[in-house]
Structures are given as structure tokens and as C-alpha cells.
Amino acid sequence: MAVDEGVRTVTPGRAAQELELGRDEFRLAVQLGLVRTVPAGERERRRIDRVERTEIDRLRAAPDFPSGLRERVRAVGTGEAAALLGITADRFARLARTGHLSPVRFSLNRYRMVVWMYLAQEVVEFGLACPALLTGRLPQELRERLAAHVDLRPRNWRARRLGLLLRATEDPWARAAAIASLLDPVQLAEVVEDPYERTHLDRLRPPPPPGMPVSPVAREIAERLTLADDPDEILWHRLSLALALDEARAERQAPHPGETPGTGFGADVPVMPPRRSAPPDVPMGGVRVPDPAGEVRVPAGLVRVLAAPVAVRAEPGPVPTAPVAVSAGAVAVTVRGRLLDRFRRGKPRGAARPRRPKRPAGWP
The missing domain is CATH 1.10.10 (Arc Repressor Mutant, subunit A)
Structure with a gap:
């Protein structure tokens, strides 16, 4: 909700002037949480913040003002x-x-x-x-x-900036967007497979750090510093993003045009029934295979696992990066093939059963 821009709040420039801070000092004070701001609207996907008059009065009432505040942001x-x-x-x-x-x-x-x-x-x-x-x-x-x-200077700066971004919001999707901003598009697409979710994260992406250069070459160098480049760092942020997405999805789904809540990525994928008939459920080693003629719902993660090639002699193929529709018959055939393949690897046909060793005399 936008805050009244009358007497209660002032612009950042006015607040910096009253707090006797330079422009860069005031930006740093806001980033460090020394000066609290409130949202007052949005312009070109950039949030516009203002400073409440009570916040300025609180800082000016400090016994070490203004030298203490300026020293903390030096x-x-x-x-x-x-x-x-x-x-x-x-x-x-x-x-x-x-x-x-x-x-x-x-x-x-x-x-x-x-x-x-x-x-x-x-x-x-x-x-x-x-x-x-x-x-x-x-x-x-x-x-x-x-x-x-x-x-480690770039990595430590990114970690500090991420911590400040996470403390600045309680919205789970905004927190996930802050983590996603540290990954390049390829890494992000591997973690967030739903394009609607990626669009939502991009919409909530935090603004670039202050002082970004204007020239294309210099800006490219600066933008490269904002992305994780160490393998351990990339893996950490990928795992953090996956956990943050789980929390965000648990609260609400990302907006999907033309879809009802609960049908996005992470929900069950509707599987279309085949046109031919098939026998009813058949037990296989304790596993009940659904009726291939009926409609079933398979979790998206399971669909991707089943779609991946498993046998050495199978032709290699790409793993689907989006939920796919498969028939229950295909799931049954894949499960049956996996069980048989695992059985053959564990016990080759015609192999002699090992004899049980004889116990020495006197053993119970």
C-alpha cells in the first residue's frame, strides 16, 4: 500500500539533506538498515521508497548525530x-x-x-x-x-548484498527473486523450469546495486560481478533457491495466465489416457500398476525420472525440462522394464546359486 506522501514522509533526497549525508552515504545507510524506508509506489519495475518523518526525528535525536551516523556509513x-x-x-x-x-x-x-x-x-x-x-x-x-x-572479494560482496536484500523483505517470492538474481539465466532455467515462475521472479528481481556504470563495456564488467561464478557458490545458491521456491509455492502459486491455482510446476501433471484398452491392475513385485485405460496423475518429478534413460543399452536422450503428458501404460511399461532390468543385473540368468558354507563342529 502506498504511503501518504504529505507531511508524514519525505523523498530520499530530502531525507539525506536533513540527515547531513551525501547521496552515496545515504544509499549505504539504507542498504545497511541504518535508515528505514517505506514503499511509496513503483515506477518502471523499480520500487520508489520514501522516509518517514518519525525516522528522521529518531536519527536526529541520537546523542552522536550527525558524526556517529556518518562514521557508521563511512x-x-x-x-x-x-x-x-x-x-x-x-x-x-x-x-x-x-x-x-x-x-x-x-x-x-x-x-x-x-x-x-x-x-x-x-x-x-x-x-x-x-x-x-x-x-x-x-x-x-x-x-x-x-x-x-x-x-574472495566478489563472493563476499555478493553474500553481504544478498543478506541485506533478504532482510529487507518478508515476501517469500521476493526472497526467492533475490537469490535468483545471483544466478545466470542458464543456471536459473535449470532450477526454475516453469517459465511463468521465471517471469514472476524476474518481475520481482531487486534493482542493480547503486553506482552501476553507464558505458556498455564497464556495465558488462559490473554485471558479471553480481553473478555467482565459483562452483561451490553456484551450488549453494541453487539449493537455497530451490528451498526458497518450496516456501513460496506453499504460500501461493506464481501467476499462470489461464490456469487455476495448483496446476503449475510442482503440482501433479495430468496424464492423458491412451486410446486403446488394456488389462486391469497387475501386481509386479509388490507394485500396483494403474489401469492404463484410466486417467492418473503422476508427480512432475516422477515423470522426469521415468522419462530419463536408465538402461545402458538404451539410446541416450535429453531429459525433459518441463512437465510432460504420458500415459499410464507408458508408466507401467517403464516401471516393469526397470524392475526386470534391475533383476537381471542383480541375478544373471543361468547363474548358479552360491552354496551355503558348512558350520564348523561345535557351532550352535
């Missing part, structure tokens, strides 16, 4: 951060690359080199917590990481 580069710790810029960069400090934002200079920024308060806290890393030779583990050209 961002420094590598050189200034190294000066705060009393070490060289090269040593600070090595500590940041090995994951000891997480950047809070980045920018690209005129040479299209990434410039990472850190919270000054976190830099000082790190120096107090880990004084041994500021002098002497770095531990062997860190030297091995540096020799392997490990750089």
Missing part, C-alpha cells in the same frame, strides 16, 4: 583502509582477497579496474580482533591461497 578504499590499520596497501589487499574483510560496494575507475570499498568501522574492528595478521609473515594457508590466485 566507506574507505584499499589505501585508506591500510592506513587505518597501519599496514601497506598490498598487505591489506592480500587480507581482503583471502576473505578477512568483506567489501560493502565497488566501482570501476577510468581504466575499468574494480575499486572495492570497505566500511571503516569494520576495518578498525578487524585490526583489533586479528592483530597477528597485521605484522610478520602471513600464515602458510593464506600464502597458499594467494599463490592459487584466490580472490
Whole structure:
């Protein structure tokens, strides 16, 4: 619901002016949750936020205003951060690359080199917590990481940004969209197979981080930093997205044009009956196969498993990426073939049954 834009709320620019913050400082304060905003509409798929007057009054009433607020949002580069710790810029960069400090934002200079920024308060806290890393030779583990050209700054920045995005909303679909924004389109399509759900996630995709460059080449570099690139990181976000989607679907389904709720991805796939008749249910090793002449409903995940090639001698084929309609007869044939194939592999035809060893004398 849009908030009254009268006396109760002010624009972000006006709020930054009253809080004596620069534009970048105010954006960072909002991202860190130091300044709370309220939604006041949407424009071109971008949410428009405003600041309530009571929030400004609360921050201005702090005993350390404005110096305390400005210090909490103070961002420094590598050189200034190294000066705060009393070490060289090269040593600070090595500590940041090995994951000891997480950047809070980045920018690209005129040479299209990434410039990472850190919270000054976190830099000082790190120096107090880990004084041994500021002098002497770095531990062997860190030297091995540096020799392997490990750089955890992009990953740590993405993790920090994701945490801020997840804390900013309680909507399960918006939280899933925040996680999905870290995966490239190929990875996203493998996790979210329903195109309507992908469209819904794209509609809820969070806006790009502030300060994105305008030139196409620089913007491509910046956008590449927003996507997960490490295999472990990609796997983690894929699993997180799958769990987030389960929670979102449990609350409500993504809008599917022309469909009723409960018929989307994750629900049972209606299976069309074949045109020919077939015998009734037949027990096979304790498994009851449905009547192929009737209509049954098979879970979408089971359809994909059954559709995948299982026998070594079978012709390889692509696994369906969307729910498919199959007949109950096809399911029965596939189940029967799998059971027989498993039986033949476990006990080849004509194989002699192993003899039971004789017990030694005196055994019970």
C-alpha cells in the first residue's frame, strides 16, 4: 500500500539533506538498515521508497548525530583502509582477497579496474580482533591461497548484498527473486523450469546495486560481478533457491495466465489416457500398476525420472525440462522394464546359486 506522501514522509533526497549525508552515504545507510524506508509506489519495475518523518526525528535525536551516523556509513578504499590499520596497501589487499574483510560496494575507475570499498568501522574492528595478521609473515594457508590466485572479494560482496536484500523483505517470492538474481539465466532455467515462475521472479528481481556504470563495456564488467561464478557458490545458491521456491509455492502459486491455482510446476501433471484398452491392475513385485485405460496423475518429478534413460543399452536422450503428458501404460511399461532390468543385473540368468558354507563342529 502506498504511503501518504504529505507531511508524514519525505523523498530520499530530502531525507539525506536533513540527515547531513551525501547521496552515496545515504544509499549505504539504507542498504545497511541504518535508515528505514517505506514503499511509496513503483515506477518502471523499480520500487520508489520514501522516509518517514518519525525516522528522521529518531536519527536526529541520537546523542552522536550527525558524526556517529556518518562514521557508521563511512566507506574507505584499499589505501585508506591500510592506513587505518597501519599496514601497506598490498598487505591489506592480500587480507581482503583471502576473505578477512568483506567489501560493502565497488566501482570501476577510468581504466575499468574494480575499486572495492570497505566500511571503516569494520576495518578498525578487524585490526583489533586479528592483530597477528597485521605484522610478520602471513600464515602458510593464506600464502597458499594467494599463490592459487584466490580472490574472495566478489563472493563476499555478493553474500553481504544478498543478506541485506533478504532482510529487507518478508515476501517469500521476493526472497526467492533475490537469490535468483545471483544466478545466470542458464543456471536459473535449470532450477526454475516453469517459465511463468521465471517471469514472476524476474518481475520481482531487486534493482542493480547503486553506482552501476553507464558505458556498455564497464556495465558488462559490473554485471558479471553480481553473478555467482565459483562452483561451490553456484551450488549453494541453487539449493537455497530451490528451498526458497518450496516456501513460496506453499504460500501461493506464481501467476499462470489461464490456469487455476495448483496446476503449475510442482503440482501433479495430468496424464492423458491412451486410446486403446488394456488389462486391469497387475501386481509386479509388490507394485500396483494403474489401469492404463484410466486417467492418473503422476508427480512432475516422477515423470522426469521415468522419462530419463536408465538402461545402458538404451539410446541416450535429453531429459525433459518441463512437465510432460504420458500415459499410464507408458508408466507401467517403464516401471516393469526397470524392475526386470534391475533383476537381471542383480541375478544373471543361468547363474548358479552360491552354496551355503558348512558350520564348523561345535557351532550352535
